[in-house]
Amino acid sequence: MASEAHKRGKPFIGHGWHDNTTSDVDPETNQGDAYSTYIYATQVADVEVDTETGEVKVLQVVAAHDCGRAINPQLVEAQIEGAVAQGLGYALWKKSFLMMAGP
Numbered sequence: 001m002a003s004e005a006h007k008r009g010k011p012f013i014g015h016g017w018h019d020n021t022t023s024d025v026d027p028e029t030n031q032g033d034a035y036s037t038y039i040y041a042t043q044v045a046d047v048e049v050d051t052e053t054g055e056v057k058v059l060q061v062v063a064a065h066d067c068g069r070a071i072n073p074q075l076v077e078a079q080i081e082g083a084v085a086q087g088l089g090y091a092l093w094k095k096s097f098l099m100m101a102g103p
Helices: 002-007 073-101
Strands: 041-049 056-065
Antiparallel strands (some): 041 056
16 A cells, blocks of 8 residues: 555555553453454545535545455455444444534
8 A cells, every 4th residue: 555655656655553451351250351362454444524514425445455355255255245234334433423423
C-alpha cells in the first residue's frame, strides 16, 4: 500500500504499537485476560467528511490479511468483509452517538 500511495503522490504515514501487558490478571486467582491475540492484518478506509454537517461517506475500504493457507477462500473473504462491515458500523454508530450526546 505504501508503494501505491507513493506512486500516486499521496503521503503514507503510519504508527502503531502493541501493549502486551497483563496487569489485569489477579495474582491470587490467576483470573483475567492473560493472553493476547495476534493478527497480521491491516485495514485502510478512504472517507470524506462534511465538516459542516459531520456526515461521513466511506469511499473505499482496503483490507489486507495474512491468514496463511485458506482451506475455504470464499469463507475467509466473507469473514474479512463481515469484520470490515462490523467495524464500519461501530465507528459510524459511535460517531453519531457522540454527535447526539453533544459537547
